[in-house]
Amino acid sequence: MDWNYLLQALVLALTSAAILLIATLGLGVVFGLMGVVNLAHGEFIMFGAYTALTATQHGVPFWLACVLAAAFTGVFGAAVERLLIARLYGRLLDTMLVTWGIGLVMYQCAVLLFGTVTPGIGMPLGSVRIGGGVVSSYLLVLVVIAAGLSVALYLLLTRTGYGVLARAVVQDRTTAAALGIDARRLSCITFAIGSASAGLAGAVLLPVIPAAPNMGFALAIKGFLAVVAAGPAIVSGTVLSVLSLGSGSAMVASYGSRVLGDLLFFGATLLLLCRFPLGVTQGWRLKL
Amino acid sequence: MSSSPSSTPVASAPGRAPAAILRLPRWLPAPAATCALLLAVPWIEPYLANTIASWLIAGLLGLSLALVWGQMGFLSLGQTALYGLGGYAGSVLAINLAPGLGNPLLLAAPFGALVGALAAAGIGWVVFYGRLGQLQGTILTYTCTLILWTASVSLNAGIGRARVGGDNGMSDIPGFVAGLGLDAPPMTPNQTLACVLVVCALVYLGCRWLMASSFGRVVQGIRHSAEKTELLGYDTRRFQLVLFAVSGAIAGLAGTLYAAWGAYISPSIFSAQEALLVPIYVLAGGIGSLAGAFLGAVLVGALSFWLGGGAAGGQATLILGLCLIALVLFAPRGLAGMAGSIARGLARQRMPSAVNASALQHASVNAEGLARIASAGPPRGRVAFDATALIKRFGGIVPVNAVSRSFAEGRAAALIGPNGAGKSSFLRCCSGQYRLDGGTITIDGRDVTRWPLFRRVQAGAGIKTQAPLVYAELSVHENLWIAAHRVARDARQAAVAADEALAAMGLQAVARLPAGSLPHGGRQWLDIAMVLIQRPRIVFLDEPAAGMSGEERRALARLLATLGSTLAVVVVEHDMEFVKQLGGHVSVLHQGQLFAEGSIDALRADERVLDIYLGRNAHVQAH
Numbered sequence: 001m002d003w004n005y006l007l008q009a010l011v012l013a014l015t016s017a018a019i020l021l022i023a024t025l026g027l028g029v030v031f032g033l034m035g036v037v038n039l040a041h042g043e044f045i046m047f048g049a050y051t052a053l054t055a056t057q058h059g060v061p062f063w064l065a066c067v068l069a070a071a072f073t074g075v076f077g078a079a080v081e082r083l084l085i086a087r088l089y090g091r092l093l094d095t096m097l098v099t100w101g102i103g104l105v106m107y108q109c110a111v112l113l114f115g116t117v118t119p120g121i122g123m124p125l126g127s128v129r130i131g132g133g134v135v136s137s138y139l140l141v142l143v144v145i146a147a148g149l150s151v152a153l154y155l156l157l158t159r160t161g162y163g164v165l166a167r168a169v170v171q172d173r174t175t176a177a178a179l180g181i182d183a184r185r186l187s188c189i190t191f192a193i194g195s196a197s198a199g200l201a202g203a204v205l206l207p208v209i210p211a212a213p214n215m216g217f218a219l220a221i222k223g224f225l226a227v228v229a230a231g232p233a234i235v236s237g238t239v240l241s242v243l244s245l246g247s248g249s250a251m252v253a254s255y256g257s258r259v260l261g262d263l264l265f266f267g268a269t270l271l272l273l274c275r276f277p278l279g280v281t282q283g284w285r286l287k288l
Numbered sequence: 289m290s291s292s293p294s295s296t297p298v299a300s301a302p303g304r305a306p307a308a309i310l311r312l313p314r315w316l317p318a319p320a321a322t323c324a325l326l327l328a329v330p331w332i333e334p335y336l337a338n339t340i341a342s343w344l345i346a347g348l349l350g351l352s353l354a355l356v357w358g359q360m361g362f363l364s365l366g367q368t369a370l371y372g373l374g375g376y377a378g379s380v381l382a383i384n385l386a387p388g389l390g391n392p393l394l395l396a397a398p399f400g401a402l403v404g405a406l407a408a409a410g411i412g413w414v415v416f417y418g419r420l421g422q423l424q425g426t427i428l429t430y431t432c433t434l435i436l437w438t439a440s441v442s443l444n445a446g447i448g449r450a451r452v453g454g455d456n457g458m459s460d461i462p463g464f465v466a467g468l469g470l471d472a473p474p475m476t477p478n479q480t481l482a483c484v485l486v487v488c489a490l491v492y493l494g495c496r497w498l499m500a501s502s503f504g505r506v507v508q509g510i511r512h513s514a515e516k517t518e519l520l521g522y523d524t525r526r527f528q529l530v531l532f533a534v535s536g537a538i539a540g541l542a543g544t545l546y547a548a549w550g551a552y553i554s555p556s557i558f559s560a561q562e563a564l565l566v567p568i569y570v571l572a573g574g575i576g577s578l579a580g581a582f583l584g585a586v587l588v589g590a591l592s593f594w595l596g597g598g599a600a601g602g603q604a605t606l607i608l609g610l611c612l613i614a615l616v617l618f619a620p621r622g623l624a625g626m627a628g629s630i631a632r633g634l635a636r637q638r639m640p641s642a643v644n645a646s647a648l649q650h651a652s653v654n655a656e657g658l659a660r661i662a663s664a665g666p667p668r669g670r671v672a673f674d675a676t677a678l679i680k681r682f683g684g685i686v687p688v689n690a691v692s693r694s695f696a697e698g699r700a701a702a703l704i705g706p707n708g709a710g711k712s713s714f715l716r717c718c719s720g721q722y723r724l725d726g727g728t729i730t731i732d733g734r735d736v737t738r739w740p741l742f743r744r745v746q747a748g749a750g751i752k753t754q755a756p757l758v759y760a761e762l763s764v765h766e767n768l769w770i771a772a773h774r775v776a777r778d779a780r781q782a783a784v785a786a787d788e789a790l791a792a793m794g795l796q797a798v799a800r801l802p803a804g805s806l807p808h809g810g811r812q813w814l815d816i817a818m819v820l821i822q823r824p825r826i827v828f829l830d831e832p833a834a835g836m837s838g839e840e841r842r843a844l845a846r847l848l849a850t851l852g853s854t855l856a857v858v859v860v861e862h863d864m865e866f867v868k869q870l871g872g873h874v875s876v877l878h879q880g881q882l883f884a885e886g887s888i889d890a891l892r893a894d895e896r897v898l899d900i901y902l903g904r905n906a907h908v909q910a911h
Contacts (some may be wrong), residue, residue, distance in 0.1 A: 097567060097612060098612070101609040101610070102609070103609070225427065225431060259442045263435060277418055277421055277424055
């Protein structure tokens with residue numbers, strides 16, 4: 001057994017799970033709080049990535065560009081919600097199809113605007129040696145970002161007035177409306193938050209995953225499966241399923257092959273759905 | 289299919305009225321269209337003919353989804369997985385048979401269909417027997433597609449003479465051949481188109497026939513309410529599994545035809561983009577319409593063909609995305625749905641939208657007639673239903689706490705008690721709508737505690753839920769027909785039984801109206817008739833008199849009192865006057881336990897019973 005290789009594989013697994021988690025959290029929030037499966041989530045990530053890329057090309061510092069990307073994508077998401085998704089509440093499959101249409105349109109627009117190949121940006125920060133191998137420090141920063149984003153969303157949903165109201169709406173829309181809660185406004189905010197975190201994901205992942213029209217696709221498919229397998233506990237469920245499925249498949253990928261890792265990911269999702277027909281966290285008492 | 293009552297007068301019912309024969313048969317348009325297209329085939333340019341054939345094959349794939357999504361309400365994103373599996377399996381067989389056999393496609397196509405059907409049955413078993421949620425079921429099928437996509441890219445294997453080339457795909461697949469001999473020439477594009485057209489027409493007609501059959505009508509019931517269909521004693525999972533397997537066979541067949549058409553198949557067939565294209569075909573053509581799948585596929589194909597040819601700058605993806613959004617938002621019923629409403633508008637058919645009030649005077653309900661329907665058929669002997677120490681918990685609340693009670697024929701049994709006493713919960717435990725946390729239930733000495741709902745209904749239980757549960761969009765007659773068919777097992781007999789029930793309820797005038805247009809009391813009677821038409825041996829009724837007029841209540845009490853002498857009748861009711869008219873044995877429940885029993889007059893005089901109804905404490909604590 002090569003311990004150095006194991007250590008490196010573990011670090012890689014952790015970072016690739018963190019990357020997936022950053023990309024998925026927004027999807028989880030939108031699904032958990034709105035019951036909407038956003039098939040355009042990958043394209044929202046791409047939107048954020050191109051926003052950040054364009055900003056840095058105009059001399060904006062990288063970290064500021066990330067904030068800009070989140071803000072732009074959030075506003076864009078709010079507009080999409082108002083114009084399209086708000087018309088389709090309670091029609092789960094119809095929203096899936098419409099968001100897929102949005103994704104197609106965004107993809108093609110990106111191809112038209114930026115072409116299929118665009119320059120990446122260099123890896124900020126240096127690198128560190130772990131177990132005989134060299135790991136970019138930025139990857140470790142991503143782990144911190146993933147953890148920070150999870151905690152921030154958890155606090156947002158539990159400690160703020162918005163979070164409590166949004167959870168009330170998803171539990172019982174009619175009762176919430178009878179109490180005078182404006183569910184439409186809350187849904188718009190929720191979708192904007194989900195989109196903003198997709199935009200942020202696209203930006204912070206830019207040094208790892210170069211901007212390309214189809215960059216979000218693979219991330220979104222896996223994130224989407226992880227979210228559905230996780231079930232109704234929004235933050236903890238998503239973190240749990242993404243970390244286990246993501247790092248598991250990354251471990252298999254580094255010892256076997258990438259295809260084997262993907263197969264493990266999909267196969268494990270399949271088994272989880274068979275065992276927990278309504279998601280792993282369905283039976284949990286605290287659904288957060 | 290959701291056609292208006294006026295356009296399907298008696299058409300789906302076997303007891304066809306003479307007037308319906310004068311109209312054009314509803315199956316006619318498809319063969320007519322096929323013949324017209326066949327006549328046109330020789331004049332189509334070969335290149336275009338070749339392309340149209342591929343659209344039709346895509347339409348066949350769309351049809352496989354229209355069958356499960358439009359007819360049964362299950363959106364499968366795994367149709368391309370079945371399509372690809374069928375295509376690969378059929379092609380491997382065709383390549384291996386090619387040296388010795390002139391026209392290997394004749395064997396490969398059924399084999400592809402078989403593989404598709406088996407794969408669908410496997411997926412369907414997990415989804416339907418595992419009782420997955422709607423979204424989870426859809427995601428599971430999507431996951432299957434993604435697994436095949438990932439796996440097929442790296443699968444390099446030789447199977448006999450066939451070479452499954454991973455990412456490079458499999459080539460040299462034998463195509464359409466005109467003739468049976470080894471030297472038979474390959475078909476021209478126009479011949480291929482004619483051949484594909486005939487296959488599509490046959491499969492389409494087969495699907496039409498299936499959905500018009502008894503099986504298909506029960507499937508419609510499942511789409512409108514799977515819950516109600518199970519309450520009527522149908523094993524809904526089996527119906528869903530069978531229909532999904534049929535859909536898999538069609539997808540597999542389409543896959544084999546596709547591989548033969550292009551002489552090539554590759555993992556891109558499993559891609560996520562392809563998987564999501566199929567719902568577009570169905571949506572564009574019109575969900576709920578089987579022919580719409582072909583319409584949609586041809587439309588999308590033609591659009592991509594035209595756009596891909598340079599129109600609109602080759603922005604096929606952009607236009608398709610916009611079309612998808614517009615379709616879902618503005619034309620959720622698709623082109624077929626739009627054409628249907630335009631046609632109806634042109635024909636100015638009178639839609640009998642409002643229920644004629646005079647047709648619903650339930651004073652005409654014939655309690656004796658309904659009682660005769662319930663007790664028709666051979667005598668069914670004694671019935672013994674025993675519930676022992678039933679327990680049901682919801683978190684910390686225990687609505688049913690170790691209640692034991694037996695029911696038999698003789699006198700109707702009424703369960704009463706103040707709000708929250710656990711009456712309805714106890715009834716649902718007995719009927720099987722609730723899964724027990726403790727206790728056993730036997731019917732005639734057989735332990736049925738672990739039996740699923742539909743098996744108990746098959747064993748003779750009839751369940752009338754608190755809110756009347758009817759198929760709101762199906763006609764009153766169809767509602768009764770689905771209920772009757774489970775016991776009659778014959779379409780014609782079921783129709784006769786439904787007619788009798790309609791006559792007994794005095795509802796003949798509204799037989800063809802959607803059940804949802806009935807007022808509350810009418811829906812109650814319909815629901816009760818659906819239970820009784822199955823000739824149950826024990827009936828559970830949860831507040832059956834709610835929403836009925838005084839006259840109707842008296843008729844219902846008479847009916848249940850009459851039934852009580854031949855079968856076990858258990859009624860939960862709030863209305864004491866109704867319970868008095870019922871004249872049966874009364875059990876009072878309080879805080880999840882049996883509190884008192886006896887006749888209604890004795891209980892009305894019982895101070896302790898008055899205490900719990902009035903919320904006084906004096907005697908209750910002593911109990």
